[in-house]
Amino acid sequence: MLVTGIKSKPVYAPLQADLRGRYHLMLAMGVGAAPLLRVIAEMQDCAPQALKDTQVLFVPDSATAAADTPGIDEFRAAAVGGAQAYPTTAALLSEFKEVLASSLMGTRLYVAGPESFIGLAMKIALEFNLNKDEIRAEECGTLARRVYCIHCRATAENVRTNIVRCLSCERWLLVRDHYSRRLAAYMGVMVDAEAPGELPPLKEVFL
Amino acid sequence: MNDAQTLAVEVVGIEQVTPLIKHFKLAAVGGGSLPAFSGGSHIIVVMQGGDRVHKNPYSLLSAPQQLDRYEIGVRRMEESRGGSHYMHDAVTVGSRLEIAHPVNLFGLDKIARKHLLIAGGIGITPFLAQLEDLHGGAVPYELHYSVRSPEHAAFLERLRTREGDRLHMYYDSEAQSIPFDALLAAQPLGTHVYVCGPAGMIKHVIGTAQSYGWPDSHIHWEQFSAPPVGDAFEVFLARSNLNVRVPPDQSLLESIEAAGVEVPYLCRGGVCGFCQTKVLELDGELQHNDHFLSDAEKAKGKSIMPCVSRARCQRLVLDL
Numbered sequence: 001m002l003v004t005g006i007k008s009k010p011v012y013a014p015l016q017a018d019l020r021g022r023y024h025l026m027l028a029m030g031v032g033a034a035p036l037l038r039v040i041a042e043m044q045d046c047a048p049q050a051l052k053d054t055q056v057l058f059v060p061d062s063a064t065a066a067a068d069t070p071g072i073d074e075f076r077a078a079a080v081g082g083a084q085a086y087p088t089t090a091a092l093l094s095e096f097k098e099v100l101a102s103s104l105m106g107t108r109l110y111v112a113g114p115e116s117f118i119g120l121a122m123k124i125a126l127e128f129n130l131n132k133d134e135i136r137a138e139e140c141g142t143l144a145r146r147v148y149c150i151h152c153r154a155t156a157e158n159v160r161t162n163i164v165r166c167l168s169c170e171r172w173l174l175v176r177d178h179y180s181r182r183l184a185a186y187m188g189v190m191v192d193a194e195a196p197g198e199l200p201p202l203k204e205v206f207l
Numbered sequence: 208m209n210d211a212q213t214l215a216v217e218v219v220g221i222e223q224v225t226p227l228i229k230h231f232k233l234a235a236v237g238g239g240s241l242p243a244f245s246g247g248s249h250i251i252v253v254m255q256g257g258d259r260v261h262k263n264p265y266s267l268l269s270a271p272q273q274l275d276r277y278e279i280g281v282r283r284m285e286e287s288r289g290g291s292h293y294m295h296d297a298v299t300v301g302s303r304l305e306i307a308h309p310v311n312l313f314g315l316d317k318i319a320r321k322h323l324l325i326a327g328g329i330g331i332t333p334f335l336a337q338l339e340d341l342h343g344g345a346v347p348y349e350l351h352y353s354v355r356s357p358e359h360a361a362f363l364e365r366l367r368t369r370e371g372d373r374l375h376m377y378y379d380s381e382a383q384s385i386p387f388d389a390l391l392a393a394q395p396l397g398t399h400v401y402v403c404g405p406a407g408m409i410k411h412v413i414g415t416a417q418s419y420g421w422p423d424s425h426i427h428w429e430q431f432s433a434p435p436v437g438d439a440f441e442v443f444l445a446r447s448n449l450n451v452r453v454p455p456d457q458s459l460l461e462s463i464e465a466a467g468v469e470v471p472y473l474c475r476g477g478v479c480g481f482c483q484t485k486v487l488e489l490d491g492e493l494q495h496n497d498h499f500l501s502d503a504e505k506a507k508g509k510s511i512m513p514c515v516s517r518a519r520c521q522r523l524v525l526d527l
Contacts, residue, residue: 020417020420020422021420022419022420023420100396103395103396104392104393104394104395104396105391105394105395105396105397105398105416105419105420105421105425106392106419106420106421107396107420108420128320128396128397129316129318129319129320129396129397130396130397131422131424131425132424133422133423133424134422134424
C-alpha cells in the first residue's frame with residue numbers, strides 16, 4: 001500500500017569533502033557525527049588548510065547517545081575552525097540561519113543525521129538558494145518521518161508507522177514516499193476516504 | 208526552430224549608438240503584438256543577403272513588457288562573414304526581415320538572493336532586457352559594464368538614468384578594469400553571476416568564480432560564436448543520401464540547409480546544443496568550436512554541433 005518509486009523521495013550518498021569549496025559548513029545530529037568526522041579526517045589527509053575554514057554545528061540525540069558514540073569533543077579535538085554543540089535541533093537551526101546569512105559564495109554545506117534533521121536543514125538552505133551542487137547529505141540514524149497532513153496542513157514528527165492518525169484533524173493518513181523539500185516532510189493522505197473505517201494493519205516501517 | 212516558424216518584421220527605427228553598434232527597432236509587419244519573451248532571450252535574424260542567407264542570433268534588449276516592437280543591438284564585426292555588415296550596410300528603415308521566435312538560454316535565476324551582472328562591450332544587450340525585470344524588485348543586483356572607451360559605451364544614458372549607483376562603468380582607455388577577484392571573493396550566499404562579453408572575459412569570470420568556490424549552478428554566461436572560417440570539406444548525410452560540400456566561409460549547418468536538409472536549431476552560436484548531430488564515420492579530425500559539448504565528448508568525436516564546428520578530413524558521415 002505504501003507507494004514506492006516516487007521520484008521526490010530524497011536520495012543520499014556517503015559524504016565526501018568537496019575541496020572546490022572555500023568554506024565548509026557542517027551540521028550533524030547524533031550519530032551523524034561519525035560521517036562528518038570521516039570527512040574531516042579526509043581533509044586532514046589531503047587538504048589540512050581547509051580545516052580552519054570548517055565550522056561544525058552539532059546537536060546530540062539523547063535517544064541514541066551512548067558513551068562510545070562520538071560527539072562535540074571529537075570535533076573540537078579535530079582542530080576545525082569552529083565547533084559548537086546546541087541543546088536542541090531548534091537552537092541549532094536558528095544558529096544555522098544566522099551563519100548562512102553572513103556566509104559567502106563558495107560555501108559547501110554538509111549535513112549528517114536522521115532524514116528529518118536533514119530535511120529541516122535543507123529547507124533552510126533552500127531559502128538561501130543553495131543548490132544541489134553546494135549541499136551534501138548523508139542519512140544515518142532513525143528513518144522516522146515528518147508527515148504533513150495534506151487535509152489540515154498539520155505536521156507530525158517522528159512517525160514510524162505506515163499509517164498515522166493526524167493529531168490535528170484525527171484523519172488516518174497513509175504515509176507516502178512523496179516528499180516536499182519546501183515543507184521538509186512526507187505527504188500523509190487520508191487512507192480510508194473511499195471506505196470509511198477500513199484501515200490497513202498498523203505496522204512499524206520507519207525504524 | 209525551423210523557418211516555417213519565423214515572423215515577418217519591419218525595421219521601424221535605426222540608431223547608430225556607438226561607432227560600431229547600431230540599435231534596430233523591429234515591428235511586426237502589419238502591426239500587432241510580437242510573442243512574449245523574458246529577459247536574456249535572443250532571436251535569430253534571417254538575412255537574405257545576395258546569394259547567401261545569414262541567420263544570426265541577437266539578444267533582445269527591449270523591455271519584455273513592451274511587445275509592439277523588439278529591439279536589438281548589432282555590433283559591426285571586423286571579421287564578419289557578412290551578417291553584421293549586412294545589418295549595418297544594407298538594412299534601412301522599412302527593410303523587412305524574418306526572425307525566429309525568441310528563445311531564452313540566458314535567463315535570470317528566479318530564486319537568486321542577489322544578481323551580479325558583468326558585461327563587456329556588445330555583451331550589454333541581454334542585460335538591458337533583464338534589468339527591466341530586475342528594476343524595482345526586491346532582489347539586490349549590480350551591473351559591471353566594461354567598454355573600450357566612453358564613445359563605445361552603448362546605452363549608457365539609459366543605464367545611468369535607471370540604474371544609478373547600481374551601475375559600475377570601466378573604460379579600457381582609462382586603464383580601468385572590472386575587479387573580478389574582489390567581486391567574486393565576497394558575494395553573499397545565494398548570489399548568481401551572469402557574464403556576457405568577449406570570450407576571454409567569460410573564461411576569466413568562470414575561472415575566477417570557480418577558484419573562489421562558486422558552484423556551476425550559480426555561474427551563467429552567454430556567448431554566441433560566429434562560425435569560424437576553415438578549410439573546405441565534404442560531408443555525406445547518411446539518411447538523406449546526400450553529399451554536401453562545405454566551403455571555407457560557410458558553416459556546416461548553413462551548407463546542410465542550403466542542400467535542402469533541415470536541422471533543428473535554436474541559437475546557431477554553439478550554445479544551446481539543439482543542433483547536436485551524430486557522427487557516423489570520420490577519417491580525420493573534428494574542429495569543435497561550440498560551448499556545449501564537454502571536453503570529453505569533444506575528444507570522443509561522436510557528436511558535432513554543425514552551427515559552429517567543422518572538420519578537417521577526407522570523409523565525414525553524419526546521421527542526417
